[in-house]
Amino acid sequence: MAHGDSGRHVAETAVSMLEALFTQSPIGLHLLDTDLRVVRINTATPAMRGVVLEDLVGRPARDVYAMVEEDVDTLLRGVLDTGVPLLQRVMRAHVEGDRPQERRFEVTALRLQSPDGAVLGVALTSVDVTERERARARTVVLDAVRGRVGRILDPAVTGEELVEAVVPAFADIAVVEVVDAVISGGDPPVAPAPTGTPVLRTAFRSTHARPQQAHPVGEVRRLPAPTPFTQALADLRPRVVPLHAAAPWLSADPPVAEAIRSAGANSLLVVPLALRDAALGIVSLYRTGRSAPFDEGDRELAVELASHTALCLDNARRYAREHTVAATVQRQLLPRRPVSHASLETAYLSVTGADPGAWYDTIALSGARTALVVGKVSGRGLNAAATMGQLRTVVRSLTAFDLPPDELLARLHGTAGQLAAERGYLPLGDPLRREVLTADCVYAVHDPVTGRCTMATAGHLGPLVVRPDHTVSLPATPGGPRLGTAEGAPFAAVDVEVPDGSVLVFTSDPVLTAYLAEASGPLPSAPDYRDRPMQELCDALVYALPAGLGAGDAAVIVARTRAFSADRFVAWPIDPDPAAVAVARRRTGRQLAAWDVDDETAFNTRLIVSELVTNAVRYGSPPLELRLIHDRTLTCEVRDTGSDAPLLRHAAGVDEGGRGLFITAQLAQAWGVRYTAPGKTIWTEQSL
Numbered sequence: 001m002a003h004g005d006s007g008r009h010v011a012e013t014a015v016s017m018l019e020a021l022f023t024q025s026p027i028g029l030h031l032l033d034t035d036l037r038v039v040r041i042n043t044a045t046p047a048m049r050g051v052v053l054e055d056l057v058g059r060p061a062r063d064v065y066a067m068v069e070e071d072v073d074t075l076l077r078g079v080l081d082t083g084v085p086l087l088q089r090v091m092r093a094h095v096e097g098d099r100p101q102e103r104r105f106e107v108t109a110l111r112l113q114s115p116d117g118a119v120l121g122v123a124l125t126s127v128d129v130t131e132r133e134r135a136r137a138r139t140v141v142l143d144a145v146r147g148r149v150g151r152i153l154d155p156a157v158t159g160e161e162l163v164e165a166v167v168p169a170f171a172d173i174a175v176v177e178v179v180d181a182v183i184s185g186g187d188p189p190v191a192p193a194p195t196g197t198p199v200l201r202t203a204f205r206s207t208h209a210r211p212q213q214a215h216p217v218g219e220v221r222r223l224p225a226p227t228p229f230t231q232a233l234a235d236l237r238p239r240v241v242p243l244h245a246a247a248p249w250l251s252a253d254p255p256v257a258e259a260i261r262s263a264g265a266n267s268l269l270v271v272p273l274a275l276r277d278a279a280l281g282i283v284s285l286y287r288t289g290r291s292a293p294f295d296e297g298d299r300e301l302a303v304e305l306a307s308h309t310a311l312c313l314d315n316a317r318r319y320a321r322e323h324t325v326a327a328t329v330q331r332q333l334l335p336r337r338p339v340s341h342a343s344l345e346t347a348y349l350s351v352t353g354a355d356p357g358a359w360y361d362t363i364a365l366s367g368a369r370t371a372l373v374v375g376k377v378s379g380r381g382l383n384a385a386a387t388m389g390q391l392r393t394v395v396r397s398l399t400a401f402d403l404p405p406d407e408l409l410a411r412l413h414g415t416a417g418q419l420a421a422e423r424g425y426l427p428l429g430d431p432l433r434r435e436v437l438t439a440d441c442v443y444a445v446h447d448p449v450t451g452r453c454t455m456a457t458a459g460h461l462g463p464l465v466v467r468p469d470h471t472v473s474l475p476a477t478p479g480g481p482r483l484g485t486a487e488g489a490p491f492a493a494v495d496v497e498v499p500d501g502s503v504l505v506f507t508s509d510p511v512l513t514a515y516l517a518e519a520s521g522p523l524p525s526a527p528d529y530r531d532r533p534m535q536e537l538c539d540a541l542v543y544a545l546p547a548g549l550g551a552g553d554a555a556v557i558v559a560r561t562r563a564f565s566a567d568r569f570v571a572w573p574i575d576p577d578p579a580a581v582a583v584a585r586r587r588t589g590r591q592l593a594a595w596d597v598d599d600e601t602a603f604n605t606r607l608i609v610s611e612l613v614t615n616a617v618r619y620g621s622p623p624l625e626l627r628l629i630h631d632r633t634l635t636c637e638v639r640d641t642g643s644d645a646p647l648l649r650h651a652a653g654v655d656e657g658g659r660g661l662f663i664t665a666q667l668a669q670a671w672g673v674r675y676t677a678p679g680k681t682i683w684t685e686q687s688l
Contacts, residue, residue, distance in 0.1 A: 028105075028126035031112075034119060036061045036076050076122055079109045090129060102290055104133040131297075138301045141170045145305050150312030153319040155183050158312050159203035162283065166305065167205040170298070171285035173263060176203040177229075178273070178281035180220050182313065185321030188278040192234035196222040199281060208288075212262040214255040224252045232272045233279045238303055240294045241268040243286075260286070267293035271306040273313060280313050322381045323356075334359055334392075341632060343448030343564045344370050347534040349541070349556035357384030357439075358508040358555035359392050363399050366672060366683045368448055368564065368631040371399055374461065374506040374557055375441035375483075383432050390419060391439060391483070402674035405443045405456035406493040409480060412441065413458060413491070416484035439483040442506055446498065448564035449629070453504065456493040458483050460510045466523050468501040474517050500563035503537075509554035515545070534558060568595075568631065574624035574638075576617055584613045584626050588636075595630050601686055604667040605636060608684050611664050612638040615646060621679065633669065633685040641679035 029042040038056050062073045079086050086109040093103055105126045112120040144165040149158060159176030167174045180198040182188050189197055200220045204213055215221060223230050227249045228239050241247075243265050250257035260268075265286040273281040283306055287293060294302075335348075346362050357377035365371055373395055377387045394415050398408045420437035427433070440459030447453070455463055455475065459482040465473050477494045481487035498504065505523070507513045516523050523541070538558055570591055574580045588609045592602040609626065616624050620640030629635040646661055665671055668684035675681075 030124040032061055032122040032124060034080065034121055036073065039121065076109055079111055080119065080122055083111045085110045090133060102292055103128060104130040134297060137169065138297065141166060142301060142304055145308055149309055150315065153316045155313055155316045156202045158309060158316055162309050163203045163205035166285065168207045172288045172291055173206045173286035175201065175284040176281065177201050178313065179279060182280050182317045185317055185324050188280045191236045191277055191279050193279040195225055198222055208263060212259050214259040227252050228268065228270045229282055229284065232270045232282055236272045236274040236279060238271040238299055240299050241270065242293065243268055264288045269294040269298060269302050271302045273306055273310040275310045275314050280310050325382055335361060341368065341370060343368065343562045344446055344559055345534050346557060346559040347538050349538045349558060356381060357388050358553060359388045360555045360557045361392060363396060365399060365445065366402060366674060366685060367635055367637060368629050370446050372444045372446065372504065372506055372557055372559060374508050374555055375439055376508040378438045379435050387419065387437060391416060402672055404493060405445055405454055406491040409441065409443055409456050409458050409491045413481065413483050420484040437484045441483060449569055451498060452495055453498045454493050454495045456480065456491050458491065461508065462513060464505040464513060464517055465496060465498060466503040468499060472517055472523050498561050500561060502561045504559040506557040507554050512554045534560065569629050571625055571627040574613060574616065574626055576622045576624060578617055580617060581610055581613045584609050588628065591628055597634065601634065605634060605686065608636055608664050608667055612636065612682055616640050619644065634688055635683060635685050637681050637683045639679065639681045643680060645673055646682060
């Protein structure tokens with residue numbers, strides 16, 4: 001082939017290829033001149049603004065291409081002036097037709113130049129990538145829902161997380177309504193849901209600046225029937241519903257019909273929130289204005305979104321039910337009201353909610369003393385509440401032996417270790433088997449007669465002492481091992497002076513304790529410690545806590561000390577001589593008369609004093625002391641420095657002795673022995 005023929009063949013081929021592109025290519029091809037007017041356009045280009053392709057030739061690009069987000073003139077002028085191509089730019093465009101809609105196009109623009117470098121215009125290609133972009137957008141929405149929804153175990157929050165993820169990425173308006181029973185942890189109804197099942201609107205979100213809501217968030221209502229919403233709850237099937245004013249179901253729910261009209265909604269997608277044939281609620285999605293109506297792909301995506309949300313809702317429902325049960329158990333296991341004495345006012349406080357594993361207690365002890373206990377068991381839910389109840393019962397049982405705080409915690413530590421070991425024998429599938437049992441606890445004993453408080457701690461808890469001058473101190477109590485752990489370090493007790501008007505604060509959360517101990521915290525600035533009602537003082541502490549403190553659900557005891565009245569307590573030394581028995585009896589009689597104690601109680605008390613002093617003179621080690629305390633009960637105490645425990649004997653009919661403690665036990669409401677560093681104290685209590 002000659003050179004001229006070869007060139008002519010190449011030119012003919014190029015013209016044929018260009019003609020094929022403009023008549024057969026599925027890719028939209030456009031030629032624009034230097035004024036950005038259409039020179040030629042191929043058959044793959046969809047008609048814009050309702051005109052045929054031939055009518056577009058000669059028109060400016062800005063009139064032909066109805067791009068939503070882009071200034072086409074500016075973009076194409078930049079390509080024409082700089083020669084820098086616009087490559088695969090995805091744009092939105094309104095396409096007119098029988099049903100106007102918004103489409104996505106991938107646009108590429110290249111500058112055209114002659115061999116001598118003259119600028120001829122712009123070549124522009126466009127590919128309809130609407131379905132590809134919709135699929136990509138659906139994937140993004142699905143990932144967002146899976147990542148955001150269900151982070152917090154709260155049915156109401158779950159709905160809010162869902163609408164935030166789907167608006168505006170998937171819908172223009174989203175509404176979540178949950179069966180009311182599910183909110184409180186109840187069982188959802190099995191489909192078909194009964195007519196009139198109450199639902200709670202938990203979330204609403206719209207792209208409109210001032211959206212009109214048919215019903216406010218938080219409202220509980222019964223869905224009117226029949227509507228797409230009730231039908232979805234009945235058969236648990238999603239529905240794509242075209243919206244037009246003549247739809248017959250709109251008359252059943254006028255507020256919803258008015259909201260749809262106000263928003264200009266064109267399509268409704270109703271998806272049930274269902275799990276195992278149970279109806280938990282519904283999600284209503286709307287598209288408005290020029291947004292493309294929902295299609296089959298959208299329906300399939302909505303089903304996946306609803307399935308994930310329903311699972312999160314069910315988890316939240318189960319958590320709410322377990323929390324409710326655990327809170328109920330906790331309320332039954334904890335004391336309803338604190339035990340307050342004339343010398344110690346106490347109040348209980350719960351910060352941010354009820355942790356089923358946290359407990360508090362005040363226990364009346366002999367000698368007008370009071371035990372203050374705050375603790376927290378590891379774990380959550382019903383198991384934590386049950387373990388808390390076990391440990392609280394053990395503490396109350398051990399207080400009957402009048403043990404010092406450090407010794408009581410040592411025995412409690414042993415019991416907690418046994419409970420932890422028992423979990424190893426549970427079935428392999430029981431999740432409690434893998435849950436470690438540990439607990440923190442602080443145990444303190446306040447003695448109003450001496451004005452001191454002895455305390456010991458297990459783990460990281462510690463009490464606060466606020467003295468009348470508003471100075472706050474955290475006693476340096478040596479922390480023992482956490483209860484239930486394998487650590488066997490000994491516990492240690494510390495003795496702290498608590499003057500009249502001091503306030504003791506015990507919390508089950510170290511974060512809260514640390515904040516209250518700060519110089520800038522609410523304790524140093526709280527006024528009127530001495531005379532302010534305890535409930536007001538507790539409220540002031542709560543109001544002063546900053547948001548985001550990080551404290552968990554804390555149990556708190558606030559106690560205020562009062563000086564023990566001097567005329568309610570007497571103490572006499574006892575000579576180690578049998579004649580001291582009569583002296584003690586006479587002094588007791590005179591003191592009981594001064595206290596205006598009734599005759600029967602006074603008679604029994606003198607007899608008790610005779611028996612206790614007789615035993616102390618015979619078997620105790622000097623020095624000896626008799627004490628009478630007139631508080632909520634009448635207490636008699638005899639002290640000596642011996643360590644031998646008295647023995648309650650049941651004497652035979654012919655025995656001449658051995659009945660002292662037996663008589664004492666019959667006359668007194670309670671009696672016992674308390675060991676201290678100097679020796680022991682035998683005490684009795686009688687009701688007044």
